[in-house]
Amino acid sequence: MALDSKIPKGPLKDKWTTYKNKIDLVNPANKRLIDVIVVGTGLAGGSASATLAELGYNVKAFCYQDSPRRAHSIAAQGGINAAKNYQGDGDSFYRLFYDTVKGGDYRSREANVYRLAEVSANIIDQCVAQGVPFARDYGGLLDNRSFGGVLVSRTFYAKGQTGQQLLLGAYSAMNRQIARGKIEMFNRHEMLDVVIVDGKARGIIARNLITGEIERHSAHAVVIASGGYGNVYFLSTNAMGSNATAAWKIHKKGAYFANPCYTQIHPTCIPRSGDYQSKLTLMSESLRNDGRIWVPKNMDDVKAIREGRKKPTDLSEDERDYYLERRYPAFGNLVPRDVASRAAKERCDAGYGVNATGEAVYLDFKSAIERYGKEQCKLHGIKNPSKEKITEEGEKIVEAKYGNLFQMYEKIVDENPYKTPMMIYPATHYTMGGVWVDYNLMTTVDGLYCIGEANFSDHGANRLGASALMQGLADGYFVLPYTIGDYLSDDIRTGKISTETKEFDEAEKAVKERLDFFINNKGEHSVDYYHKKLGKIMWEKCGMSRNEKGLKEAMKEIKELREDFWKNVTVPGDLNEMNPELEKAGRVADFLELGELFAKDALDRNESCGGHFREESVELDGLQKGEAKRNDKDYAYVAAWEYKGEPADAVLHKEELEFNDIELKQRSYK
């Protein structure tokens, strides 16, 4: 099947407006006759569920947690971008569009990104109307901060809990519709397959995670909003339950999976401390507004610090290597995430890492505390303030800005980051790849949509900070509600979809057989045993830098691990009860397939772009020596993979990317 991205014709800035004017609408009376299933209730799924229900559709929403409010969007800390230009610093739709395409290393679709920039401003208006308590300045107006990879301040925030507040906003909008009966909410339910009837997505098979019962649910369209696949690495900043099952199941039923190798390894996470580690914790990128990243200049100091003979605070300015400021003077500590992560890896690989593991760099707030302290003393009219007074006043400001993050750090690491620099190291955080969708956010299966992190569309090969929240809410509040109507306008006479058909029988049977297998296998190893092994392969061979040899090994090793899993996995407990191990088994089985496709995709893409760094593709000389080298001639395409049985047999379909409104350049943050 040829890929049709269905990008509307006409000038970039008019596409979305023209599109909205021309699509078919469903009248309010007919919307009542149409059911939509939404899987996942994070920012994308939650906002979509609420909006579709407000419009009049009957929504059935599913989440595996005990409440929609617990979806992992809740953990997003730093903020949400919007081209409001409240700061008057020259922001515009075009600039947000430009920064996003450039930040994504020119591997995203222009039309989608421009639309995202256009609707971004409305998101802030909508959220304020819902009662989201964004940070404000003393005049009562909304405050902004700036994030990596951009030169304006366009990030709106609610302390370090922006994701939480936005999700609670979407959740409150959902609650209003649940109360009206327009959303039927299925908490503690997991989708285990999609049901396709006559080529159209018409329902799902779900497991009730309390009773173990297998349920059939039908609808006129199915929306997948189940988030990313970062847990393929076992250790990531994702929630423990975050999984790719819904996205992978639809891939196996015909939805192409795009760019799986585009993964974001976030530069500022708390380093791991031991083998028992179950997850990694992010420290918001907003910290890079005020924190300066460094490692010791001299190897002697590195050793002394590792052996506990010296403390980081003992080192003078001359003895510190602020390597981001040194390598990238224009952007300094605010380079995009992929660049910052690789730079940390480069220093640690060279032996300058500071933790006992050698895998950590410092994030230091000393200068910020001093700067804010002096400013405050001046504001309060304190003449000739002592050093202590300056520090005291400065710490107050830093606490107001990042207090909850500092507290979180101290609880985990048991060190006070006001007094000694934080230690950070990159960790898997976000996946730009995902289910392929066209301009309508529809997958390659009719009536099957994919929104939020689960799809591939807007961030190209690298996502800028504070853009995930923007995309999730844009898709759910402002894009899908239009595009899905155009499709559903053909379904006003269809009537209720029956679940008593052979398609539902077959899907349910396959789901049950797989669950039976897990319970009856009684093998030797736990699910986590396999998940950890998979994670190790992924991190070592498909992590921050990749090469042909490693990727080929990864494909082979993952396949072997998968075969072993299906022979030797053990799952305790029963089918018809709450059984967390059974839930995990299904998710890890899917990761064991996805991981192999990931490596295959990374192998195919013999260029370095965004989060995907191929050691074979670097600049060989000049100012940019050693930096990632993109290859637009051969790789300016979206790699959309069609499922053919084994992941290794997946067939590549290319969506060539056209850039008419932006000039392709090698990214430089120097």
Next chain:
Amino acid sequence: MNLTLKIWRQKNASDKGKMVDYKVTDISEHMSFLEMMDVLNEQLINKGEEPVAFDHDCREGICGMCSMYINGEAHGPDRGVTTCQLHMRMFNDRDTIYIEPFRAAAFPVIKDLVVDRSSFERIQQAGGFISVNTSGNTQDANSIPIAKDAADEAMDAATCIGCGACVATCKNSSAMLFVGAKVSQYALLPQGQVEAADRVLNMVKQMDEEGFGNCTNTGACEIECPKGISLENIARMNREYMKASMKG
């Protein structure tokens, strides 16, 4: 560290349940409490026994899913943390640790340490929202300035993660800190004023119907709250309730 664990095991909602003893060895002080539970579960699985079911998800203290009652305290002995943020450095070698579910009539046990908190959902559905549709035509976000103090106070109330520690720790199983926080967030913002009276009346009514107890101002909830939600929110809810009742 070597530890003795006494853990509540209950097969399902209708099972009676009991405390069961377990031993774990070589626990690092840098582990989180839930990582210690992972070690125990891996041990049980390898022995062919059923692991202990417990709720958890983000493991960074924000989703509100984890909910253990440890040594008689919701989220354990540390302050300002959820169970997932509790670290083993708070315990000593050879300690005996009691681990129970959050207990309240309105939070029935589903299995082992997992409880049903859907009563919180129904309270929010009764009025925890502002009735504004997603139109894209709402007024500009800066058209109504909000004093920084009010915005910050609303934010402080809104940081509630809905974990239920306040209920579990209260001798009356009262949910007033939770409901007070939600009512306060909207009461402090101009956008919340239009429906303020209905909101507080409906949410309180639902709270009572769910079987939560009343507040007798012992303040235990505030101490155990992982997000430091202040008792002032209960006072504010009571004021809002009085105001709304008199209007009615």
